[in-house]
Amino acid sequence: MVEKISVNSQAKLSEAVTMLTRMFRDKKFVVVSMRPGKDRTLDQNALxxxxxxxxxxSTEMGDIEDVRRYCKLHIxxxxxxxxxxxxxxxWYRVMRHLPYxxxxxxxxxxxxxxxxxxxxxxxxxxxxxVAYTERILAEFTPKGVFFGDLVGEVAA
Incomplete structure (x- = not known):
């Protein structure tokens, strides 16, 4: 069982201490890794x-998951x-030969x-x-998708 928590408030700190205490009480051995800084994946994933x-x-590509799959594969x-x-x-060993x-x-x-x-x-x-975000913008902005409120004004 691997738990990950970003501590960015007093409430999250309290939650982390509670989680650590519970794990230690249940298992008697716990490995803890910590580093300062913000987790880039949270902000990027949200964007x-x-x-x-x-x-x-804005398009007829399907739902969010359809778009996500497309962007992951193509970009x-x-x-x-x-x-x-x-x-x-x-990729070449495992995936390349598979049908699209x-x-x-x-x-x-x-x-x-x-x-x-x-x-x-x-x-x-x-x-x-950052390159992934820029390439999504480059592909979909010309197709009429507006991202200005998400990433600032985007030149069409």
């Missing part, structure tokens, strides 16, 4: 899901293929990879996350 929602509402995979040799090797519809389906919830699907955006570093 991405707002973007997916906007795309879903995220390309970023990792270009920048991560290990990912590239694994199967690859697309695996980007979302599936039994093999769990609720988040094939890992793509979770592997990003900060720069790759």
């Amino acid at each position: 991405w899901f707002a973007m997916y929602d906007r795309i879903a509402k 995220g995979v390309q970023i990792l293929l270009n920048e991560d040799v290990e990912f590239q090797q694994a 519809e199967e690859k697309l389906a695996m980007m979302g919830e599936c039994k093999l990879f769990g609720p988040d699907g094939f890992p793509v955006t979770s592997l990003f570093n900060r720069a790759q996350g």
Whole structure:
């Protein structure tokens, strides 16, 4: 059982101490890792899901999950293929030969990879996350999707 909590308020600190105390009482051994700073995935994930929602509402691509799968496969995979040799090797070995519809389906919830699907955006570093956001903007802004309120004014 792995628990992760971001402490950004007195209430969250109290929750973390309570969780740690409970784990120690139940298991007698607990490994704790801490680091200062903000978890980039929380802010980026919130932005991405707002973007997916906007795309879903502004296009005929389907629902949020359909858009998420599309963006992961068409944008995220390309970023990792270009920048991560290990990912590239694994992709070519495991996924490349699959039909498009199967690859697309695996980007979302599936039994093999769990609720988040094939890992793509979770592997990003900060720069790759920024590139992903920029590429979503570049692809969908010209198609009439407005993101200005989510990321600031976007030039069309």
